[in-house]
Amino acid sequence: MFDNYVFTEGSAxxxxxxxxxSAFQAETLIxxxxxxxxxMVHDLQLVVDGAExxxxxxxxxxxxxxxxxxxxxxxxxxxxxxxxxxxxxRWLGTHLSxxxxxxxxxxxxxxxxxxxxxxxxxTRTITx
Amino acid sequence: xxxxxxSVSLYSLQDSYxxxxxxxxxxxAFVADTGATGVELISDQMIVGxxxxxxxxxxxxxxxxxxxxxxxxxxxxxxxxTLYANRVLRPREQLELLKxxxxxxxxxxxxxxxxxxxxxxxxxxxxxxxAEGLGVTMALEVHAGMSFDSPGTAGWIAMMRxxxxxxxxxxxxxGIFCHRHPRVSTQYFLGLGLTPAVATRxxxxxxxxxxxxxxxxxxxxxxxxxxxxxxxxxxxxxxxxFFSTGxxxxxxxVLDEYAPYIRHVHGKFFEMTGGEEYSIDYRAVVQxxxxxxxxxYISSEYEGNRFVPVDxxxxxxxxxxxxxxxxxxxxxxxx
Numbered sequence: 001m002f003d004n005y006v007f008t009e010g011s012a013x014x015x016x017x018x019x020x021x022s023a024f025q026a027e028t029l030i031x032x033x034x035x036x037x038x039x040m041v042h043d044l045q046l047v048v049d050g051a052e053x054x055x056x057x058x059x060x061x062x063x064x065x066x067x068x069x070x071x072x073x074x075x076x077x078x079x080x081x082x083x084x085x086x087x088x089x090r091w092l093g094t095h096l097s098x099x100x101x102x103x104x105x106x107x108x109x110x111x112x113x114x115x116x117x118x119x120x121x122x123t124r125t126i127t128x
Numbered sequence: 129x130x131x132x133x134x135s136v137s138l139y140s141l142q143d144s145y146x147x148x149x150x151x152x153x154x155x156x157a158f159v160a161d162t163g164a165t166g167v168e169l170i171s172d173q174m175i176v177g178x179x180x181x182x183x184x185x186x187x188x189x190x191x192x193x194x195x196x197x198x199x200x201x202x203x204x205x206x207x208x209x210t211l212y213a214n215r216v217l218r219p220r221e222q223l224e225l226l227k228x229x230x231x232x233x234x235x236x237x238x239x240x241x242x243x244x245x246x247x248x249x250x251x252x253x254x255x256x257x258x259a260e261g262l263g264v265t266m267a268l269e270v271h272a273g274m275s276f277d278s279p280g281t282a283g284w285i286a287m288m289r290x291x292x293x294x295x296x297x298x299x300x301x302x303g304i305f306c307h308r309h310p311r312v313s314t315q316y317f318l319g320l321g322l323t324p325a326v327a328t329r330x331x332x333x334x335x336x337x338x339x340x341x342x343x344x345x346x347x348x349x350x351x352x353x354x355x356x357x358x359x360x361x362x363x364x365x366x367x368x369x370f371f372s373t374g375x376x377x378x379x380x381x382v383l384d385e386y387a388p389y390i391r392h393v394h395g396k397f398f399e400m401t402g403g404e405e406y407s408i409d410y411r412a413v414v415q416x417x418x419x420x421x422x423x424x425y426i427s428s429e430y431e432g433n434r435f436v437p438v439d440x441x442x443x444x445x446x447x448x449x450x451x452x453x454x455x456x457x458x459x460x461x462x463x
Contacts, residue, residue, distance in 0.1 A: 001316070001434040005146065033142040034172035039211055074213055083173045084146045110210040113246040113274075122438075 002031035003120035007105040012126040014095040022095045027086040031119040035083040038076040040110045042117040047104040059090045096128045130462045131423030134455045135166030135201045140430035143442040156196035162452040166201035168427040179228035201425045202392050203238040205229035222251045234262045242299045245274040249287035265295045267391040272303035272376040297391035306375035306407045310398035316435035317368045326365045330372050339377040380416040387420035395426040400450035414458040
Protein backbone atom coordinates (compact mmCIF):
# COMPACT_ATOMS: atom_id res chain seq x y z
CA MET A 1 0.00 0.00 0.00
CA PHE A 2 3.08 2.20 0.19
CA ASP A 3 4.79 0.82 -2.93
CA ASN A 4 4.28 4.17 -4.60
CA TYR A 5 6.89 5.70 -2.33
CA VAL A 6 9.65 3.17 -2.89
CA PHE A 7 12.56 3.87 -5.25
CA THR A 8 12.14 7.39 -6.62
CA GLU A 9 12.04 7.58 -10.39
CA GLY A 10 15.16 9.11 -11.89
CA SER A 11 17.17 8.86 -8.67
CA ALA A 12 19.48 5.96 -9.60
CA UNK A 13 23.01 6.82 -10.69
CA UNK A 14 26.71 6.16 -10.18
CA UNK A 15 28.45 8.61 -7.85
CA UNK A 16 31.79 9.22 -6.18
CA UNK A 17 31.38 9.44 -2.40
CA UNK A 18 32.82 12.22 -0.25
CA UNK A 19 35.76 9.91 0.50
CA UNK A 20 36.43 9.21 -3.18
CA UNK A 21 34.84 5.77 -3.27
CA SER A 22 32.70 4.61 -6.18
CA ALA A 23 29.08 3.89 -5.38
CA PHE A 24 25.76 3.27 -7.03
CA GLN A 25 22.90 5.08 -5.33
CA ALA A 26 19.14 5.49 -5.44
CA GLU A 27 16.56 7.28 -3.34
CA THR A 28 13.30 6.31 -1.66
CA LEU A 29 10.58 7.99 0.34
CA ILE A 30 9.41 6.40 3.55
CA UNK A 31 6.76 3.68 3.32
CA UNK A 32 4.71 5.29 6.08
CA UNK A 33 3.07 8.61 6.93
CA UNK A 34 5.41 10.07 9.53
CA UNK A 35 9.10 10.41 10.30
CA UNK A 36 10.91 7.80 12.39
CA UNK A 37 14.28 7.33 14.06
CA UNK A 38 16.63 5.61 11.63
CA UNK A 39 16.83 2.50 13.84
CA MET A 40 13.22 1.70 12.88
CA VAL A 41 14.29 0.94 9.32
CA HIS A 42 13.90 -2.81 9.73
CA ASP A 43 15.40 -3.90 6.46
CA LEU A 44 16.41 -2.57 3.09
CA GLN A 45 17.37 -4.70 0.14
CA LEU A 46 18.72 -3.84 -3.27
CA VAL A 47 18.62 -6.40 -6.07
CA VAL A 48 20.57 -5.51 -9.20
CA ASP A 49 20.14 -7.61 -12.33
CA GLY A 50 18.83 -10.51 -10.28
CA ALA A 51 21.56 -10.54 -7.61
CA GLU A 52 20.94 -9.24 -4.09
CA UNK A 53 23.54 -6.74 -2.92
CA UNK A 54 25.26 -7.94 0.28
CA UNK A 55 23.79 -6.13 3.29
CA UNK A 56 27.27 -5.17 4.47
CA UNK A 57 27.84 -3.10 1.33
CA UNK A 58 24.78 -0.87 1.76
CA UNK A 59 24.85 2.54 3.44
CA UNK A 60 21.91 4.87 4.00
CA UNK A 61 21.44 8.53 4.74
CA UNK A 62 18.36 10.70 5.16
CA UNK A 63 19.40 14.15 4.00
CA UNK A 64 22.92 13.16 2.94
CA UNK A 65 24.94 14.70 5.77
CA UNK A 66 25.53 11.53 7.81
CA UNK A 67 25.91 8.01 6.46
CA UNK A 68 25.31 4.72 8.25
CA UNK A 69 25.94 1.14 7.19
CA UNK A 70 22.69 -0.83 7.57
CA UNK A 71 23.91 -2.64 10.68
CA UNK A 72 25.05 0.66 12.20
CA UNK A 73 21.63 2.17 11.50
CA UNK A 74 19.98 -0.36 13.83
CA UNK A 75 21.28 1.66 16.81
CA UNK A 76 20.72 5.16 15.41
CA UNK A 77 17.89 6.51 17.56
CA UNK A 78 18.59 10.24 17.62
CA UNK A 79 18.89 10.79 13.88
CA UNK A 80 15.49 10.93 12.22
CA UNK A 81 14.31 10.09 8.76
CA UNK A 82 11.92 12.98 8.35
CA UNK A 83 8.67 12.49 6.47
CA UNK A 84 9.00 13.74 2.91
CA UNK A 85 12.81 13.57 2.98
CA UNK A 86 14.34 11.10 0.51
CA UNK A 87 16.54 8.38 1.99
CA UNK A 88 19.59 7.79 -0.16
CA UNK A 89 20.76 4.19 -0.44
CA ARG A 90 24.33 3.56 -1.58
CA TRP A 91 25.92 0.34 -2.78
CA LEU A 92 29.51 1.10 -1.84
CA GLY A 93 32.48 0.10 -3.95
CA THR A 94 30.57 -0.34 -7.17
CA HIS A 95 29.75 1.49 -10.35
CA LEU A 96 27.13 -0.11 -12.59
CA SER A 97 28.25 -0.58 -16.17
CA UNK A 98 26.81 1.56 -18.93
CA UNK A 99 23.49 0.39 -20.27
CA UNK A 100 20.21 -0.89 -18.84
CA UNK A 101 19.87 -2.60 -15.46
CA UNK A 102 16.92 -4.02 -13.58
CA UNK A 103 16.99 -2.73 -10.01
CA UNK A 104 14.61 -3.70 -7.19
CA UNK A 105 14.44 -1.87 -3.90
CA UNK A 106 12.64 -3.38 -0.89
CA UNK A 107 12.07 -1.42 2.29
CA UNK A 108 10.52 -2.52 5.57
CA UNK A 109 10.05 -0.50 8.74
CA UNK A 110 8.87 -1.35 12.26
CA UNK A 111 5.83 0.35 13.75
CA UNK A 112 4.71 -0.12 17.33
CA UNK A 113 1.04 -0.85 16.74
CA UNK A 114 1.42 -3.12 13.70
CA UNK A 115 2.60 -6.61 14.65
CA UNK A 116 4.95 -7.25 11.72
CA UNK A 117 7.37 -4.95 9.87
CA UNK A 118 5.83 -3.64 6.69
CA UNK A 119 6.85 -1.58 3.69
CA UNK A 120 6.94 -1.90 -0.05
CA UNK A 121 9.05 -2.66 -3.06
CA UNK A 122 9.58 -1.36 -6.53
CA THR A 123 11.46 -2.60 -9.58
CA ARG A 124 12.67 -0.21 -12.24
CA THR A 125 14.71 -0.60 -15.37
CA ILE A 126 17.34 2.11 -15.24
CA THR A 127 19.85 3.30 -17.76
CA UNK A 128 23.36 4.18 -16.68
CA UNK B 129 -28.09 23.71 14.88
CA UNK B 130 -25.44 21.46 16.35
CA UNK B 131 -22.39 22.53 18.30
CA UNK B 132 -20.29 20.03 16.38
CA UNK B 133 -17.34 21.61 14.56
CA UNK B 134 -15.20 20.30 11.73
CA SER B 135 -11.46 20.04 11.32
CA VAL B 136 -9.02 18.34 8.97
CA SER B 137 -6.29 15.95 10.00
CA LEU B 138 -3.09 16.60 8.12
CA TYR B 139 -2.89 12.80 7.86
CA SER B 140 -5.20 13.40 4.90
CA LEU B 141 -2.55 15.41 3.08
CA GLN B 142 0.34 12.97 3.53
CA ASP B 143 0.74 12.44 -0.22
CA SER B 144 0.50 16.14 -1.04
CA TYR B 145 3.20 16.85 1.56
CA UNK B 146 5.51 13.97 0.61
CA UNK B 147 5.30 14.90 -3.06
CA UNK B 148 5.82 18.59 -2.43
CA UNK B 149 2.37 19.79 -3.52
CA UNK B 150 2.03 21.53 -0.13
CA UNK B 151 4.33 22.60 2.64
CA UNK B 152 3.19 23.07 6.21
CA UNK B 153 1.99 26.66 5.73
CA UNK B 154 0.11 25.97 2.51
CA UNK B 155 -1.38 22.82 4.02
CA UNK B 156 -2.86 24.93 6.82
CA ALA B 157 -4.11 27.51 4.31
CA PHE B 158 -5.75 24.71 2.34
CA VAL B 159 -7.47 23.34 5.45
CA ALA B 160 -8.87 26.77 6.27
CA ASP B 161 -10.09 27.13 2.68
CA THR B 162 -12.16 23.94 2.96
CA GLY B 163 -14.34 25.63 5.58
CA ALA B 164 -12.89 23.67 8.50
CA THR B 165 -12.23 25.68 11.64
CA GLY B 166 -9.67 23.37 13.21
CA VAL B 167 -6.64 21.34 12.29
CA GLU B 168 -5.22 18.07 13.56
CA LEU B 169 -1.48 17.58 13.33
CA ILE B 170 0.87 14.62 13.35
CA SER B 171 3.96 16.29 14.79
CA ASP B 172 6.13 13.36 13.65
CA GLN B 173 4.96 14.05 10.10
CA MET B 174 5.37 17.76 9.50
CA ILE B 175 7.28 19.24 12.44
CA VAL B 176 10.94 18.71 11.63
CA GLY B 177 13.05 17.56 14.57
CA UNK B 178 10.16 16.23 16.66
CA UNK B 179 10.20 15.63 19.57
CA UNK B 180 12.85 18.34 19.93
CA UNK B 181 12.02 20.90 17.23
CA UNK B 182 13.97 24.13 17.37
CA UNK B 183 12.32 27.26 18.68
CA UNK B 184 12.41 28.58 15.11
CA UNK B 185 10.48 25.53 13.86
CA UNK B 186 7.86 25.95 16.57
CA UNK B 187 7.60 29.69 15.83
CA UNK B 188 7.10 28.96 12.12
CA UNK B 189 4.27 26.54 12.96
CA UNK B 190 2.59 29.07 15.23
CA UNK B 191 2.92 31.83 12.63
CA UNK B 192 1.35 29.64 9.94
CA UNK B 193 -1.36 28.48 12.34
CA UNK B 194 -2.21 32.07 13.30
CA UNK B 195 -2.30 33.09 9.65
CA UNK B 196 -4.73 30.26 8.88
CA UNK B 197 -7.10 31.18 11.70
CA UNK B 198 -7.46 27.47 12.55
CA UNK B 199 -7.80 26.10 16.05
CA UNK B 200 -5.15 23.52 17.02
CA UNK B 201 -7.52 20.67 17.82
CA UNK B 202 -5.40 17.58 18.38
CA UNK B 203 -1.86 16.31 17.90
CA UNK B 204 -1.46 12.63 17.01
CA UNK B 205 1.45 11.05 18.84
CA UNK B 206 3.12 7.63 18.92
CA UNK B 207 5.41 5.79 21.28
CA UNK B 208 8.20 4.21 19.28
CA UNK B 209 8.32 1.09 21.43
CA THR B 210 9.88 -0.79 18.49
CA LEU B 211 12.86 1.54 18.42
CA TYR B 212 15.20 -1.45 18.45
CA ALA B 213 14.90 -4.61 16.37
CA ASN B 214 15.81 -6.97 19.20
CA ARG B 215 13.43 -5.85 21.94
CA VAL B 216 10.40 -3.79 22.88
CA LEU B 217 11.01 -0.76 25.07
CA ARG B 218 10.20 -1.28 28.74
CA PRO B 219 7.43 0.78 30.34
CA ARG B 220 9.83 3.27 31.94
CA GLU B 221 11.52 3.85 28.57
CA GLN B 222 8.14 4.28 26.90
CA LEU B 223 7.14 6.76 29.60
CA GLU B 224 10.08 9.00 28.74
CA LEU B 225 9.13 8.98 25.05
CA LEU B 226 5.52 9.80 25.89
CA LYS B 227 6.59 12.74 28.07
CA UNK B 228 8.66 14.13 25.18
CA UNK B 229 5.66 14.00 22.86
CA UNK B 230 3.46 15.65 25.48
CA UNK B 231 6.09 18.40 25.73
CA UNK B 232 6.23 19.03 22.01
CA UNK B 233 2.43 19.00 21.78
CA UNK B 234 2.19 21.69 24.45
CA UNK B 235 4.91 23.75 22.75
CA UNK B 236 2.90 23.61 19.51
CA UNK B 237 -0.23 24.84 21.31
CA UNK B 238 -2.24 21.63 21.69
CA UNK B 239 -4.17 20.68 24.81
CA UNK B 240 -5.26 17.32 23.36
CA UNK B 241 -3.18 14.43 22.06
CA UNK B 242 -4.38 11.29 20.32
CA UNK B 243 -2.63 8.21 21.65
CA UNK B 244 -2.36 5.56 18.96
CA UNK B 245 -4.22 2.28 19.49
CA UNK B 246 -2.28 -0.24 21.57
CA UNK B 247 -0.72 2.45 23.76
CA UNK B 248 -0.05 0.87 27.14
CA UNK B 249 -2.51 1.67 29.92
CA UNK B 250 0.33 1.34 32.43
CA UNK B 251 2.48 3.87 30.60
CA UNK B 252 -0.42 6.26 30.13
CA UNK B 253 -1.30 6.14 33.82
CA UNK B 254 2.33 6.76 34.76
CA UNK B 255 2.36 9.85 32.49
CA UNK B 256 -0.92 11.23 33.83
CA UNK B 257 0.53 13.54 36.51
CA UNK B 258 2.90 14.96 33.87
CA ALA B 259 0.04 15.52 31.41
CA GLU B 260 -2.07 17.12 34.11
CA GLY B 261 0.81 19.44 34.91
CA LEU B 262 1.08 20.48 31.26
CA GLY B 263 -2.69 20.77 30.85
CA VAL B 264 -2.73 18.22 28.03
CA THR B 265 -5.44 15.56 27.69
CA MET B 266 -4.41 12.08 26.49
CA ALA B 267 -7.12 10.34 24.48
CA LEU B 268 -6.79 6.81 23.14
CA GLU B 269 -7.86 6.20 19.56
CA VAL B 270 -10.61 3.62 19.23
CA HIS B 271 -9.83 2.34 15.75
CA ALA B 272 -11.31 -0.39 13.58
CA GLY B 273 -9.44 -3.62 14.11
CA MET B 274 -8.82 -2.56 17.71
CA SER B 275 -12.24 -1.31 18.73
CA PHE B 276 -13.94 -1.26 22.14
CA ASP B 277 -13.92 -5.03 22.61
CA SER B 278 -10.26 -5.68 21.82
CA PRO B 279 -8.27 -6.54 24.96
CA GLY B 280 -5.80 -3.64 24.71
CA THR B 281 -8.49 -1.02 24.18
CA ALA B 282 -10.75 -2.52 26.86
CA GLY B 283 -7.86 -2.55 29.34
CA TRP B 284 -6.99 1.08 28.60
CA ILE B 285 -10.64 2.10 29.04
CA ALA B 286 -10.79 0.27 32.38
CA MET B 287 -7.74 2.29 33.49
CA MET B 288 -9.42 5.50 32.28
CA ARG B 289 -12.63 4.77 34.16
CA UNK B 290 -10.72 4.01 37.34
CA UNK B 291 -8.46 7.07 37.12
CA UNK B 292 -11.37 9.51 36.59
CA UNK B 293 -9.17 12.32 35.30
CA UNK B 294 -10.30 15.11 33.02
CA UNK B 295 -6.99 14.58 31.26
CA UNK B 296 -7.95 11.13 29.94
CA UNK B 297 -10.44 10.36 27.21
CA UNK B 298 -11.16 8.70 23.87
CA UNK B 299 -10.85 9.56 20.18
CA UNK B 300 -13.43 7.61 18.20
CA UNK B 301 -12.41 6.77 14.63
CA UNK B 302 -15.48 6.42 12.41
CA GLY B 303 -13.84 3.51 10.61
CA ILE B 304 -15.59 1.43 13.30
CA PHE B 305 -18.91 2.35 11.64
CA CYS B 306 -18.36 0.86 8.15
CA HIS B 307 -21.51 -0.69 6.72
CA ARG B 308 -19.60 -2.18 3.79
CA HIS B 309 -16.06 -2.86 2.67
CA PRO B 310 -14.39 0.13 0.93
CA ARG B 311 -14.40 -0.57 -2.79
CA VAL B 312 -11.22 1.47 -3.39
CA SER B 313 -9.40 -1.12 -1.28
CA THR B 314 -11.00 -3.94 -3.27
CA GLN B 315 -9.98 -2.34 -6.56
CA TYR B 316 -6.44 -1.86 -5.30
CA PHE B 317 -6.05 -5.48 -4.23
CA LEU B 318 -7.62 -6.73 -7.48
CA GLY B 319 -4.78 -4.90 -9.20
CA LEU B 320 -2.33 -6.86 -7.05
CA GLY B 321 -3.86 -10.19 -8.02
CA LEU B 322 -6.72 -10.64 -5.55
CA THR B 323 -9.05 -13.44 -6.65
CA PRO B 324 -12.34 -11.75 -7.65
CA ALA B 325 -14.39 -14.50 -5.97
CA VAL B 326 -12.66 -13.71 -2.65
CA ALA B 327 -13.62 -10.03 -2.98
CA THR B 328 -17.21 -11.01 -3.70
CA ARG B 329 -17.34 -13.44 -0.76
CA UNK B 330 -15.94 -10.80 1.63
CA UNK B 331 -18.68 -8.40 0.51
CA UNK B 332 -21.25 -11.14 1.12
CA UNK B 333 -19.84 -11.84 4.59
CA UNK B 334 -20.08 -8.13 5.41
CA UNK B 335 -23.72 -8.19 4.37
CA UNK B 336 -24.46 -11.41 6.27
CA UNK B 337 -22.56 -10.70 9.50
CA UNK B 338 -22.23 -6.90 9.64
CA UNK B 339 -18.47 -7.08 9.19
CA UNK B 340 -15.74 -9.71 9.01
CA UNK B 341 -14.00 -8.85 12.28
CA UNK B 342 -16.72 -10.41 14.41
CA UNK B 343 -16.71 -13.49 12.18
CA UNK B 344 -12.96 -14.04 11.82
CA UNK B 345 -11.75 -13.03 15.30
CA UNK B 346 -11.81 -16.04 17.59
CA UNK B 347 -10.01 -15.89 20.92
CA UNK B 348 -7.45 -13.38 19.68
CA UNK B 349 -6.75 -15.38 16.51
CA UNK B 350 -7.87 -14.69 12.95
CA UNK B 351 -9.68 -17.75 11.64
CA UNK B 352 -11.08 -17.62 8.12
CA UNK B 353 -14.15 -19.77 7.30
CA UNK B 354 -13.58 -22.79 5.09
CA UNK B 355 -15.88 -21.51 2.36
CA UNK B 356 -13.62 -18.45 2.09
CA UNK B 357 -10.24 -20.20 2.19
CA UNK B 358 -11.51 -22.61 -0.47
CA UNK B 359 -11.47 -19.62 -2.82
CA UNK B 360 -7.86 -18.60 -2.01
CA UNK B 361 -5.44 -19.01 -4.89
CA UNK B 362 -2.55 -16.71 -3.90
CA UNK B 363 -0.96 -14.80 -1.00
CA UNK B 364 -2.91 -11.61 -1.72
CA UNK B 365 -6.19 -13.38 -0.91
CA UNK B 366 -5.30 -14.07 2.73
CA UNK B 367 -3.85 -10.60 3.10
CA UNK B 368 -7.05 -9.06 1.78
CA UNK B 369 -9.16 -11.20 4.11
CA PHE B 370 -7.01 -10.10 7.06
CA PHE B 371 -7.17 -6.41 6.13
CA SER B 372 -10.96 -6.66 5.75
CA THR B 373 -11.15 -6.83 9.55
CA GLY B 374 -9.87 -3.26 9.63
CA UNK B 375 -13.37 -2.05 8.73
CA UNK B 376 -15.76 -2.73 11.56
CA UNK B 377 -19.50 -2.18 11.71
CA UNK B 378 -20.08 -1.25 15.34
CA UNK B 379 -23.64 -0.20 16.27
CA UNK B 380 -23.78 3.58 16.72
CA UNK B 381 -25.45 3.03 20.07
CA VAL B 382 -21.97 2.30 21.43
CA LEU B 383 -21.53 6.08 21.56
CA ASP B 384 -24.15 6.35 24.32
CA GLU B 385 -22.03 4.42 26.79
CA TYR B 386 -18.83 6.31 26.08
CA ALA B 387 -20.30 9.79 25.60
CA PRO B 388 -18.70 11.30 28.73
CA TYR B 389 -15.25 10.28 27.56
CA ILE B 390 -15.27 11.22 23.86
CA ARG B 391 -12.86 14.12 23.39
CA HIS B 392 -12.49 14.00 19.62
CA VAL B 393 -13.68 12.16 16.51
CA HIS B 394 -11.68 11.05 13.50
CA GLY B 395 -13.90 11.30 10.45
CA LYS B 396 -12.27 8.41 8.62
CA PHE B 397 -13.13 8.21 4.95
CA PHE B 398 -11.96 6.15 2.01
CA GLU B 399 -13.91 7.39 -0.98
CA MET B 400 -16.17 10.38 -1.44
CA THR B 401 -18.50 9.68 -4.31
CA GLY B 402 -21.59 11.64 -5.30
CA GLY B 403 -21.29 13.71 -2.13
CA GLU B 404 -21.38 10.66 0.16
CA GLU B 405 -18.82 8.34 1.71
CA TYR B 406 -19.01 4.90 0.15
CA SER B 407 -18.64 2.84 3.33
CA ILE B 408 -19.73 5.10 6.18
CA ASP B 409 -23.19 6.61 6.67
CA TYR B 410 -22.11 10.03 7.89
CA ARG B 411 -25.67 11.28 8.27
CA ALA B 412 -26.27 8.58 10.87
CA VAL B 413 -22.88 9.24 12.52
CA VAL B 414 -23.47 12.99 12.87
CA GLN B 415 -27.00 12.43 14.14
CA UNK B 416 -25.73 9.96 16.74
CA UNK B 417 -22.97 12.33 17.88
CA UNK B 418 -25.48 15.16 18.12
CA UNK B 419 -27.77 12.84 20.03
CA UNK B 420 -25.20 12.29 22.77
CA UNK B 421 -24.55 16.02 23.02
CA UNK B 422 -21.13 15.93 21.38
CA UNK B 423 -19.83 19.43 20.67
CA UNK B 424 -16.22 18.69 19.74
CA TYR B 425 -14.60 18.39 16.34
CA ILE B 426 -14.87 15.79 13.61
CA SER B 427 -11.57 15.68 11.72
CA SER B 428 -11.59 14.60 8.09
CA GLU B 429 -9.11 11.73 7.91
CA TYR B 430 -8.63 10.51 4.33
CA GLU B 431 -7.30 6.99 3.99
CA GLY B 432 -8.15 6.30 0.37
CA ASN B 433 -4.71 7.64 -0.53
CA ARG B 434 -3.11 4.26 0.13
CA PHE B 435 -5.42 2.48 -2.31
CA VAL B 436 -4.48 4.51 -5.35
CA PRO B 437 -2.85 2.25 -7.98
CA VAL B 438 0.94 2.53 -8.27
CA ASP B 439 1.77 5.70 -10.20
CA UNK B 440 -1.87 6.85 -10.01
CA UNK B 441 -2.65 10.42 -8.95
CA UNK B 442 -3.80 10.93 -5.35
CA UNK B 443 -6.59 13.52 -5.21
CA UNK B 444 -6.32 13.98 -1.47
CA UNK B 445 -7.23 17.66 -1.58
CA UNK B 446 -10.34 17.10 -3.69
CA UNK B 447 -11.43 14.27 -1.43
CA UNK B 448 -10.95 16.38 1.70
CA UNK B 449 -12.96 19.24 0.23
CA UNK B 450 -15.81 16.85 -0.61
CA UNK B 451 -15.75 15.37 2.89
CA UNK B 452 -15.79 18.79 4.51
CA UNK B 453 -18.76 19.78 2.33
CA UNK B 454 -20.62 16.69 3.50
CA UNK B 455 -19.79 17.26 7.15
CA UNK B 456 -20.81 20.91 7.08
CA UNK B 457 -24.16 20.02 5.46
CA UNK B 458 -24.87 17.32 8.03
CA UNK B 459 -23.84 19.44 10.99
CA UNK B 460 -26.14 22.20 9.77
CA UNK B 461 -29.00 19.72 9.34
CA UNK B 462 -29.08 18.21 12.80
CA UNK B 463 -31.36 19.80 15.34
